[in-house]
Amino acid sequence: MAIRRVRIFTLFERFWHWSQMFLIVVLMITGFGLHGFHHLLTFEQAVTLHTLAAFSLLLLWAFSIFWLFTTRNWRHFIPTVKGMWQVLRFYSFGIFQGEHHPYRKAYWRKHNPLQALAYLMLKIVLFPLIWVSGLIYLFYFLWRDIPHATQILDSVALIHTGAAFTILVFVMIHIYMLTTGHSFKEHVMPMITGFDDVDLSPEEEAYLLKDEPGVIR
């Protein structure tokens, strides 16, 4: 087994990540403004930006879902318990003892088990929750005449706001996690250059060197 610099994030993934980050920041700021937590923007500006950002994000997700399934990259997010305990133990104790992170990225497992589970939950629970509730919210005037519409809107708003708070918590932990390990920069760079240290099997190394020389340094 050899640790090599391998391109684990393709150009599309990096584009996806950073544009998603930007859109989520916009949605957070405008969304909490609409909720009345701040008045940095007028309500009209906030609604316009929030809606535009939401539709852009939906489009981005449409592309990313297509990409995940056509490139088989969805397999990175299959949940596993293998190694989970070590990762949990590291963040709870080992990190304070100056231990190194127990997880080594593999070519077909670029996330540690905790990461994979967290991202999976984000993808299949939290994101659908916020965009389904958001679309129902946005198109309220199409269904306002059904019985109990106000109560339903009340619940939709509750779910939408609740999901927003949860995503904010995720973002906070996500950013904090970047500071663990070697350095903040080392965690961020792979999402910019695409390259990170990956534990390759001799076969993978040989394959990449021969057939995908641009992916390995």
Add this chain to the structure above:
Amino acid sequence: MRAFLGLALALLLVGPLATLNASDQSQWPTPLASKPPDQISGPLSGGTGDHTKYDALKQPFTSGPEVTKACLSCHTETGKHFMKNIHWTWEYRNPDTGQMLGKKHLINNFCTNARGNEGMCAQCHAGYGWKDESFDFTDETNIDCLVCHETTGTYYKTPNSEGSPACSIMFEGKPPIDYNLVAQSVNLPQRANCGTCHFYGGGGDNVKHGDLSSALTNPPRELDVHMDAQGLNFACTACHVTKSHVWAGSRYRVIANDEQGTGKPGQRRDVATCESCHGNEPHPVDSLAAFKRNDHISSIACQTCHIPEFARGGVATETDWDWRTAGKTRNGEGYHEHGYTQGNGEERYTYKSIKGTFTYGENLVPLYRWFDGQMDYTTIDTKFDITKPVAINDFTGSREDPRSRIWPFKKMTTWMPADMGNGTLVYNHLWGEDEDSYWGNYDMGRSIAHGMKQFNLPYSGEYGFVETFSYWPITHMVAPKEEALACSDCHAENGRLDGVTGIYMPGRDHNVWVDTIGIIAVIGTLFVILGHALIRFFSSMKTKQGQH
């Protein structure tokens, strides 16, 4: 040559300035040599005849009914048409509630009742001579064509009966009416015609409605985009379209949510709604916000955003009236007090012996409520609890009702006389030549007893005062679009729609639990992160020290 060039240059430079000066002067408020342009009255504008050329209008007239006869000699069917409308009947049976409404029956919380006081109040009846029950509603020649159609501004009406000597003195000494001049001036009704009565409802300029004042006679764009004298210049009848002298747009039966929109060309002559011209997607879709605005029309009346304030244009409206203080005299005579200077500089009475105390307001923010268009009146035969405020006209409406939308209202509060024994309103005999009329003797006990007896109504003999409310849907004084409400006027805490129930509005409403738990979660996460980071920091220091 050089001198010529210089002169030409000077002319070129000064020429435009000179013409500018001339146009400035033409707008100077001096009496206009020619008549102002006709107001827009819908497709009927223009006409096909010149009334100065008709022989029927050149004959000598000595009274209004003679003019009416001349009118009817050509407009043969108009009398029959006219007698069906509410300006003539002063009566309206609401088909939904069965209530008998109209000025002939109703009690309002301004001057209270026209019934029994027609000698004064029926100055605003579109007819001649209604002073008591003997008035003949079947006689076409009693119709007053001139009050709505003459355009000289020299025609006027006086009370149909003399009233108390103290009052009748106010109407003496007016110049005689030149009936040929006014008859030949007829045109489709201009704003000033309708305004003669409708601007002065409740006993003075803008007293009653709040959105109908003399400021609308020649309004600037800022006051009303449609009636803007320099712009669209709409007459009232541009929206209040007519069909055989019956007008669209009724306050007794409001169409609070017009889902029909414009209809086919020339078709809709039954409504005065905004939608009947602007349709059901009134905002041009040039932005995301415009989409949302068009969505809102199913919940919000156009007036709610587009009439941000009423009683604008310098004329105040009355918001409170207290009849309890009426009847004070000085040296045995009634008096009045000034006390309010309105925007256009005019003084308004804040006290009158004949009416009581008034409170005025200008540029007022309306009250907003769900409204289904149905007004429910407290009439002379309605019993109520005298210990609680009484709604003279109450209304219903809710989020669940498809006919309802959120509407702006003027709310009027009045302490007014009532029969405390029976718990009903009263007909007060205000105007008359007899000894009992309140506007003369200032004895309310007598005037009420007279007013009730005159119409064989039960009266306990014990009068007092009750607090009453009335609600006036606001629909005129449509501001230019740049003055319309912004989203954040309502989508905010303590916003305009604060008191409106049955809806969840982002920006106004919050789920306290979600917010509390959410904020705790975010702050908690922050603390966990900080704690985690601190432990990391100190343990790494320890490790480093251990290495040394």
